[in-house]
């Protein structure tokens with residue numbers, strides 16, 4: 230009797246009525262739709278809808294992106310994994326090197342030069358760039374050519390915002406991204422694994438696509454050095470190496486520009502490098518991927534999606550193209 234009474238008095242939490250997992254999924258679903266359950270710790274000002282901050286670096290406020298495809302519902306990769314398992318060869322080729330050695334990178338003051346086939350070339354100070362357009366959170370899948378992937382809440386704005394302001398001429402068919410190459414800050418430059426500076430490029434319509442993000446932060450904070458501070462590109466439907474880190478120059482050109490990875494091994498890394506499970510790398514399959522942070526001995530690999538799952542948004546850009554030839 231006594232026991233029963235005690236039970237009857239006890240407050241029942243909603244999380245007990247619904248099985249834990251269902252409750253959590255529903256909560257994530259509501260958050261994804263921009264709604265929050267009332268009475269949770271998530272209630273608060275505008276930034277409340279965005280991802281929780283790890284509290285390591287200065288906050289970078291943003292609102293969730295309204296763009297179709299910009300907010301995958303998949304579970305985000307833990308910050309600790311996203312900031313310790315990196316590719317940033319300027320700091321070494323081991324995945325742990327960037328987190329270990331990128332402390333010497335000085336992300337401020339920072340200037341980005343915009344040049345070439347534009348009516349308004351010029352030097353843009355980082356502080357001006359931070360204010361150029363409204364910061365959005367975009368939760369993107371990032372698929373690396375080596376077969377792993379992550380889900381990262383980036384903070385930034387569409388590169389198109391900058392491109393529109395500098396007014397490309399009719400000759401601007403491609404955009405080249407040049408990243409920092411400073412021996413004083415980057416010990417990896419002593420190695421000849423790649424040609425420095427690390428350069429990447431996009432076709433102008435790819436660069437103008439709203440999903441192409443100029444990112445200044447992740448997980449609600451400014452970018453950690455190892456993830457490409459103070460600004461980097463994120464092109465979610467392409468292999469990770471297309472997303473150059475620590476950009477110092479954006480050049481508009483009339484011919485397809487050179488890229489570091491094509492220069493290093495043209496037969497393995499093409500200019501387009503769209504994520505494509507049907508086009509294998511010459512040395513390995515691209516059909517599946519390992520999600521960083523969930524790799525146990527028995528964890529199944531995930532199937533890789535065409536254009537990394539962004540086909541509905543970007544497929545049109547490649548209509549009629551032979552994607553085996555233009556890999």
Ligand SMILES: Nc1nc2c(c(=O)[nH]1)N[C@H]1C(S)=C(S)[C@@H](COP(=O)(O)O)O[C@H]1N2
Pocket residue numbers: 311314315316317318319371372373374408409427455456457468469470471472473474475
């Ligand atoms: N400057 C520069 N940018 C770079 C790289 C690099 O070595 N140098 N590596 C690329 C590769 S291969 C990948 S997979 C992504 C990794 O980004 P992340 O470490 O933030 O996940 O950055 C890309 N951008």
Ligand SMILES: [Mo]
Pocket residue numbers: 316373374375468469470
């Ligand atoms: Mo990569």
